[in-house]
Amino acid sequence: MKMLPLALLVGAWQAAASAGLLPASVLPSFWEVAASLGGMLRSGEILPHTAASFGRAGAGFALGVAGGVVLGLLMARVRAVERAIEPILLLIYPVPKPALIPLFMVWLGIGDFSKIAVIALACLVPVVIAAYNGARSVDDMLIWSARARGTAQGRLLWRVVLPSALPQIAAGVRTAIAVAIIVLVSSEFISAETGLGYLIFSYGGVGADDAMLAVVIYLAVLGYALDRAYLAGLRRLMSWHAFAH
Amino acid sequence: MRLLIRLGPVALIVLAWELVARVGWVNPNVFPPVTDIVARWLTVFLDGRIYAPLWETLWRALAGLAAAIAVGVPLGLLMGRTRWAEWFFAPLFSFGFPLPKIALIPLYVHWFGLFSLSKVMLIFTDCLFPIVLFTYHGARGLSPVYLWSAQSRGTGRLRMFWRVVLPLSLASIYDGIQVAVVVAVLVAVVSEMVSGGGGLGELMIRAYRFGDVRTAFAALVTISLIGYFLYRIAQWLRGILLHWHVTEA
Numbered sequence: 231m232k233m234l235p236l237a238l239l240v241g242a243w244q245a246a247a248s249a250g251l252l253p254a255s256v257l258p259s260f261w262e263v264a265a266s267l268g269g270m271l272r273s274g275e276i277l278p279h280t281a282a283s284f285g286r287a288g289a290g291f292a293l294g295v296a297g298g299v300v301l302g303l304l305m306a307r308v309r310a311v312e313r314a315i316e317p318i319l320l321l322i323y324p325v326p327k328p329a330l331i332p333l334f335m336v337w338l339g340i341g342d343f344s345k346i347a348v349i350a351l352a353c354l355v356p357v358v359i360a361a362y363n364g365a366r367s368v369d370d371m372l373i374w375s376a377r378a379r380g381t382a383q384g385r386l387l388w389r390v391v392l393p394s395a396l397p398q399i400a401a402g403v404r405t406a407i408a409v410a411i412i413v414l415v416s417s418e419f420i421s422a423e424t425g426l427g428y429l430i431f432s433y434g435g436v437g438a439d440d441a442m443l444a445v446v447i448y449l450a451v452l453g454y455a456l457d458r459a460y461l462a463g464l465r466r467l468m469s470w471h472a473f474a475h
Numbered sequence: 476m477r478l479l480i481r482l483g484p485v486a487l488i489v490l491a492w493e494l495v496a497r498v499g500w501v502n503p504n505v506f507p508p509v510t511d512i513v514a515r516w517l518t519v520f521l522d523g524r525i526y527a528p529l530w531e532t533l534w535r536a537l538a539g540l541a542a543a544i545a546v547g548v549p550l551g552l553l554m555g556r557t558r559w560a561e562w563f564f565a566p567l568f569s570f571g572f573p574l575p576k577i578a579l580i581p582l583y584v585h586w587f588g589l590f591s592l593s594k595v596m597l598i599f600t601d602c603l604f605p606i607v608l609f610t611y612h613g614a615r616g617l618s619p620v621y622l623w624s625a626q627s628r629g630t631g632r633l634r635m636f637w638r639v640v641l642p643l644s645l646a647s648i649y650d651g652i653q654v655a656v657v658v659a660v661l662v663a664v665v666s667e668m669v670s671g672g673g674g675l676g677e678l679m680i681r682a683y684r685f686g687d688v689r690t691a692f693a694a695l696v697t698i699s700l701i702g703y704f705l706y707r708i709a710q711w712l713r714g715i716l717l718h719w720h721v722t723e724a
Contacts, residue, residue: 235567318485326657326664329698332680446579
């Protein structure tokens with residue numbers, strides 16, 4: 231039912247193309263785009279590009295999230311770390327991360343490393359901030375009671391602070407998923423020989439609009455599915471947490 | 476003094492960076508010393524090389540943002556207060572919000588050409604989503620008491636939008652604009668990096684091709700400053716325009 235407006239829009243697109251109101255040179259019909267996507271899936275042409283893109287995005291995302299959680303928690307609980315990291319974060323925060331791509335290409339080459347590094351940095355920022363805010367708002371009672379039982383600092387972070395900060399971290403990670411895809415596509419537009427961004431760009435360059443749109447829609451559907459899957463997984467994982475009820 | 480302590484870590488990093496680059500452990504053309512970058516940044520401002528690209532990026536970002544506000548705010552208000560508009564548009568916008576609109580660059584170049592129009596249109600498209608969604612949520616969550624009291628005095632529909640719904644939704648409209656400002660600068664720079672046509676993004680890519688890391692850094696600093704100042708200006712305007720608002724304590 232919620233998808234009905236989207237279906238209507240697609241229907242209107244197809245109807246306008248069939249009626250000749252929408253020349254194929256402006257926008258190929260939905261049917262042509264769907265057929266093109268079907269062809270790419272059947273021939274398997276799109277699969278290695280999907281794998282390349284998800285390898286880059288996944289590696290950058292994993293590094294960024296892991297680093298972000300650790301840094302955020304440490305910042306919230308250890309004064310020296312907070313002092314050291316906070317000003318650096320303030321400096322990095324206003325930088326539009328895709329603008330770092332050319333510099334990282336100088337440092338790490340035009341291959342996968344520079345893309346992964348920029349994606350990692352771009353994912354790190356929202357997660358650090360979420361983890362930091364989440365860990366700072368942990369109920370002091372929980373910490374005192376754990377301390378009173380002689381819980382060591384490391385165990386405290388792992389068993390008390392991290393679980394309490396999870397809802398906020400989860401929101402930061404959701405932002406990081408969207409950010410990873412944006413930076414991925416930007417970096418593949420700028421320089422790549424594989425990947426979905428490369429595929430969109432090269433089909434666009436030769437005027438194969440139906441194939442280009444097919445990959446754009448494929449990417450959009452994958453991005454949407456990832457977001458949904460993340461939310462569903464989260465609901466399961468966090469069923470014990472107060473915020474899930 | 477407190478500022479000094481706060482900035483201490485940054486100063487340390489800058490100092491270490493400067494030393495490493497000066498001593499020659501790294502190639503200064505790949506990883507230039509901070510002082511070189513600052514010097515280059517000052518040079519491009521003093522000799523005026525930066526102004527043309529700076530202006531290109533800035534006006535594209537602002538034009539796209541302004542168009543998104545002009546279309547997005549009325550649309551969001553309409554969605555918040557009328558059933559059919561909410562039914563049709565709300566799922567579309569919440570579906571499209573997390574998607575990478577940047578992937579549309581080749582399509583927009585095809586439709587609107589290589590130059591400013593395609594970039595402004597893409598910035599408009601990307602900024603539209605946060606503005607519509609925030610406006611919509613603001614307009615939907617209004618306390619009905621205000622609406623009833625205006626209605627009971629016989630306020631017409633159009634006047635109601637203009638005098639009651641819009642002002643009460645301003646706080647969340649502003650939240651949307653704050654998000655959109657950041658998006659506008661990002662999309663402007665990425666589209667310039669990808670399809671050229673002048674601007675700071677193209678300047679960065681050209682500097683990269685010529686191996687001119689100092690200029691690339693100078694452009695990066697300028698881009699970040701634009702983003703930062705636009706965000707601060709939006710914040711400042713918010714304070715001025717919304718000082719009367721209930722949620723602004």
